[in-house]
Amino acid sequence: MRRCFFWVGCGLALAMVLLLLAAFALGQWTGSDGFRQRVEREATAALGVPVTLSRVTVDVFPLPALALEGLNIQARPALTLQRVEARPVWWTLLQGRLAVATLIVRQAVLPQTTIVLLAARVQDPAGKPAAPAPDGEAADLSWLPRRVVLDDVTWIGAQGRSSTVQAELALDDDGWPADATVAVTLGALQGTQAVLRREDERQTAWTLKVDVGGGTVQGPLKVTRPEASAKARDLVFEGTLETQGVEVSALTAPSRTLTGRLDASTTLAARINPKTGGASLADAMRTQTRFTVNNAVLHGVDLAKAVATVGLSRGGSTELDTLAGQVRTRGQLVELTNLVASSGVLAATGEVTVAPSKALSGRVRVDVTRGAGGDVVGVPLVVGGTVDDPSVSLSRSALLGAAIGTALMPGVGTGAGANLGDRVGEGLKDLFGK
Structure with missing residues (x-):
């Protein structure tokens, strides 16, 4: 019996030595310049842009892992990753299958425009459609890592706003997120913390x-999968979010065009084709929001002075007791409707559209109550400029009406003439289609 244990122990020791020698040899091979250059060539050919790599390593302790260091994808703008580490599920490797238990990304800079470009280049490179899953069965997502860790990763949005995050994501066996945590440590939305939990x-x-x-933003999110017999394989995304006491400028930083505490109710909906990329998801998203901003201050525009100068004033600020309205988004397009603002003797209504480029367009009517008699002077204003530098002015027809009204009835006639000129201008626009 002792001899049996002796030989078993010797066999295990020999296997361990061979395993360590194999790991050492593999590390030497993957760490060689020849192997690194081969990886660079293959990645460059696959992505269509130059790819450089500092080192490839195979770690055994404390946990077995394959790591790429100093990865630089030289697109415009460049995508850089200081270290990408994949920890495989070793028992699946023994079965001839690759499964990643943990994927760790450290000190990376990920520009959205570059990721969208690269995703479009590598998607379905052979032009062959993926084999459909059998009826009633979900697609095989076993290749996805069970856990993803982002350590000091910076995301740069399409408009140039950047956020650095610490994040962790865990997936269930079916490939859907089990839970996720995100903390924004730098840049836009700094200090934000988010938690996602599967029900x-x-x-x-x-x-x-x-x-x-x-403040807080919270609510349920849901994805409805297509029936097995359905021809359309789109996923339907739905959600309802309640916003309470959130400082508006924290959402728009570094811009501070509007400050105040936001309360809102939002519904989200999107129909998503799983075969398309993240850009398609952003374009497919539709939201509708009813909001109120308490103790709002509009920076960059003094509406009362704009009325007094018939839209010629720029700069200043407007303090509002209440600002309410509706927001509808379609992809990156933002439309603000049924806007109602009030502050003492000032009241304003209107509609504004925010383009993906942050350009503003719309119309606002501002009414100011003057004098003991309660006379109301109102001026229709055209909203322009950008989110960071808004402006209001009279339309050409309203400006002409204001000039005529001022000549006939100085003071009161200015606003009345502007209103009349604006209505005449809109009527001519509708008549001639211009």
Whole structure:
């Protein structure tokens, strides 16, 4: 019996030595310049842009892992990753299958425009459609890492706003997120913390809570999968979020065009084709929001002075007791409708559109009550400029009417003439289609 244990022990020791020698040899091979250059060539050919790499390493301790260091994808703008580490599930490797248990990304800079470009280049490179899953069966997502860790990763949005995050994501066996945590440590939305939790492993539904700007955004999210017999394989995304006490400028920083505490109710909806990329998701998203901003201050525009100068004034600020309205988004387009603002003797209504480029367009009517008699002077204003530098002015027809009204009835006639000129101008526009 002792001899049997002796030989078993010797066999295990020999296997361990061979395993260590194999790991050492593999590390030497992958760490060679020849192997690194081969990886660079393959990646460059696949992505269509130059790719450089500092080192490839295979670690055994404390946990077995394959790592790429100093990865630089030289697109415009460049995508850089200081270290990408993949920890495989070793028992699946023994079965001839690759499964990643943990993927760790450290000190990376990820520009959105570059990621969208690269995703379009590598998507379905052979032009062959993926084999459909059998009826009633979900697609095989076993290749996805069970856990993803982002350490000091900076995301640069399409408009140039950047955020650096610490994040962790865990996936269930079906490939859907089980839970996720995100903390924004630098840049836009700095200080924001978000937590996502799956409600039930049998359902594709989650609860989201975000702490931002001294308030909260929270609510349920749900993805409805198509029936097995359905021809359309789109996923339907739905959500309802309640916003309470969030400082508006925390959402728009570094811009401070509007400050105040935001309360809102938002519904989200999107129909998503799983075969398309993240850009398609952003374009497909539709939201509708009813909001109120308490103790609002509009920076960059003094509406009362704009009325007094018939839209010729720029700069200043407007303090509002209440600002309310509706927001509708379609992809990156933002439309503000049914805007109602009030502050003492001042009241304003209107509609404004925010383009993806942050350009503003719209119309606002501002009424100011003057004198003991309660006379109301109102001026229709055209909203222009950008989110960071808004402006208001009279339309050409309203400006002509204001000039005529001032000549006939100085003071009161200015606003009345502007209103009349604006209505005449709109009528001619509708008549001639210009």
